[in-house]
Amino acid sequence: RTFRDAPDAKLYLESELSFPIVVKASGLAAGKGVVIAQTKDEAIAAVDRMMAERVFGSSGDVVVIEEYLPGEEVSVHALTDGRSVLTLPLSQDHKRALDGDLGPNTGGMGAVSPGGPLDAEGIERVESSILVPTIHALARAKRPFRGVLYAGLMVGRAGAKVLEYNVRFGDPETQVILPRWNADLASVFRHVAEGRLDELGAEAFQWDSRVAVSVVLCAGGYPGAFKRGDPIRGLKEAERVPGVVIFGAGVEQRGGEVVTAGGRVLNVTGLGKSVEDARTRAYEAVAKIHFEAMQFRKDIGQKAGRAARSSG
């Protein structure tokens, strides 16, 4: 439910609800506008902070109170020409700043693909019960959509539920999806733009069988305040590690040097025959890179690797 004033929101919280529950500032709040309230008192305090104390300014003018969804998050990217969808392999972001999914939320500290809590049947269900109905609903609403549809899903006991939609590629998910896609991307995107997805040939469906793991290297302090302009060393050596691709993110060329220019500085993607192999390659390359106060997670892909081993 959505609320425009605190007394209504609190009245709702006093009704028969089960906890934990999620209280969200509807506007942008730099990733800090979501409170998972364990109790009614915590939820009421969150509403007060957002609506009465206005800690997020006008971003807290509207507050959303929603069901808490326990489970595992996964990103599903699909291309759509407005009529049909082409679902890409699953990927998983690692949103928290610290190992073990601890610390504050970030834009993404690393990703793995393929990987996630859905098997082929689960992906088909997402396609038929979430993605296709969304595309058709947009068309019916006279807002036909062609492009990338990226669903952030929570997969729990009740199946997959949508947390959010984006109409762009995910970052850092893209850095593990595109290096595995052996298609002519310009041709695929042209088919999307021209509404001809059904005419794509078999070559558009060729995927590298290797697993990709990408580690994000961040500036010290990120996701809080961080410094820019530090020289980055070791890029050439890191690129020479077999199966490694490096993507610049918050970087800049300054007088012949590559320097840091953002919170998330580089993405180091390793491709390997297993999650473990991909991880080893990515971290071998990471070890060759250096800039002042560089920080990164050491456990990217670890959970996916464990899941892959236990499923045989």
Ligand code: GLY
């Ligand atoms: N991976 C999170 C995002 O792109 O929004």
